[in-house]
Amino acid sequence: MNQQQRTAAERLDDAVGHVLDGVAAPVASSAAGAELRPLVNLAGGLRAALVPPPVAPRFEARLGARLSDVSRDPLGWALGHPGRLIVTGALGSAVGVGVTAYAVWRSGRRAHRLQHR
């Protein structure tokens, strides 16, 4: 498929890709066609204007510490995901039922022993 058969949006996207890779806008626009040249030049301006804003170091450190805490904390890990919360709840309930059943069985045995003394 030659350049003329490609849509303007496709040719512009290719030229924008070149601009984002660091190619000068006039060079990048040469293949896109004369009618797209102003838009490719504008893309060069956008690349310069839309610089990533600085992240506050305090925010970066605080969020990093929070992520680290969550990844170490099993409860936080479970709370962060509904599926995990269900599994954690089910396991917790199973442990609770087991402990209660054991306690009932132990107290039953003790009462039985006392009765036969």
Add this chain to the structure above:
Amino acid sequence: MSAEPRQKPAPDPDLVDVLAAKHDSAAFGALYRRYLDRVYGYCFYLLGDHHDAEDVTERTFLAALSSIADFRDTGAGFRPWLFRIAHNQVANALRSRTRRATSPLEGVAEPAASDDPAAAVSSAEDAHRLRHAVASLSEDRRQVVVLRFVDGLSAREIGMVLDRSEGAVRVLQHRALRDLAAMLGRR
């Protein structure tokens, strides 16, 4: 739509770290450090406020950490997956916002100064006007411009984030640049 043969996407450079993080969430730190600036930039340019951008960035990374175990390598890559989470969080923030930012995008570093003071002022003013013009775009066009120019995502990746076809993203980008050119009186 293009009839060009579909190019095979390059292997995801994040995959090793993603696989490590799936088994050991402490390994998520590498992905956090790599993407913090870009996710924050995306949130800032869409919300127009540093405080809101921090809030939404935090929610994005916490949500990503909690669901990293569910990430499936379907060839789409980690980047669109992460930005999709950010996109949803930004959408939630915009929905719950009662006020609209009136003076967005302050606090962005101006382009590096040149030796010519007049050119430097002109360049800084141009950048300021461009950012305000971007803030005036319709939301879908602004999303495309920010994901493309701030975060460096391809049309294919942006399509995955916004749930649109690659062709639709290219058309949105074309229209956004035409709108910006009209706003700035360049055409």
